[in-house]
Amino acid sequence: AQSVTQLDSQVPVFEEAPVELRCNYSSSVSVYLFWYVQYPNQGLQLLLKYLSGSTLVESINGFEAEFNKSQTSFHLRKPSVHISDTAEYFCAVSLLYGNEKLTFGTGTRLTIIP
Amino acid sequence: DTGVSQNPRHKITKRGQNVTFRCDPISEHNRLYWYRQTLGQGPEFLTYFQNEAQLEKSRLLSDRFSAERPKGSFSTLEIQRTEQGDSAMYLCASSSRDGPNTEAFFGQGTRLTVV
Numbered sequence: 001a002q003s004v005t006q007l008d009s010q011v012p013v014f015e016e017a018p019v020e021l022r023c024n025y026s027s028s029v030s031v032y033l034f035w036y037v038q039y040p041n042q043g044l045q046l047l048l049k050y051l052s053g054s055t056l057v058e059s060i061n062g063f064e065a066e067f068n069k070s071q072t073s074f075h076l077r078k079p080s081v082h083i084s085d086t087a088e089y090f091c092a093v094s095l096l097y098g099n100e101k102l103t104f105g106t107g108t109r110l111t112i113i114p
Numbered sequence: 115d116t117g118v119s120q121n122p123r124h125k126i127t128k129r130g131q132n133v134t135f136r137c138d139p140i141s142e143h144n145r146l147y148w149y150r151q152t153l154g155q156g157p158e159f160l161t162y163f164q165n166e167a168q169l170e171k172s173r174l175l176s177d178r179f180s181a182e183r184p185k186g187s188f189s190t191l192e193i194q195r196t197e198q199g200d201s202a203m204y205l206c207a208s209s210s211r212d213g214p215n216t217e218a219f220f221g222q223g224t225r226l227t228v229v
Binding site (some may be wrong): 004009092 | 154156161162209216217221223
């Protein structure tokens, strides 16, 4: 079975400062990796995903994540955060072969301090 | 709006009552998933449909839970004899099999409170 660990339940960051949200996973087989974002009172939205190819993936709003197979990590980073980035961020994995069900971490609440 | 729609958004029920939630996926999506999210946790997989066939159920889905997807369109999740531990956000997601691991689109969820 696979599992996802997000060690930081809450991360406060000053506006325009950089941020890193950590994600580590465990799986005996290869997985796809995802970051989902949940803004207040909204549903989950896909932020970015790693399926194959370049280990660095980017989102349209300035976030990026790097797949590190040796460290089984998929940390999310942004060089300069904005108030609008306040949300809960979930890391998730799914198996390469199967029904694409997602296994989520417990989430990291990102709070931007003006 | 052509996203995933869930109804109701909120449900308060007394312990022991039955409740039913509905999910309308994106119309061309053949895959549908139910997840449960409790406070401070990430969503946990409950069950999966491909078209009308329920292909996988989590052991979290006790015999008080049943899900259907008649005709491969909308889906319902019923909880019988609700317990306080059933209080959670129930999320529905849909996707289409179109290439390697396509994106799952989530609804806004149904928040269940059992009192």
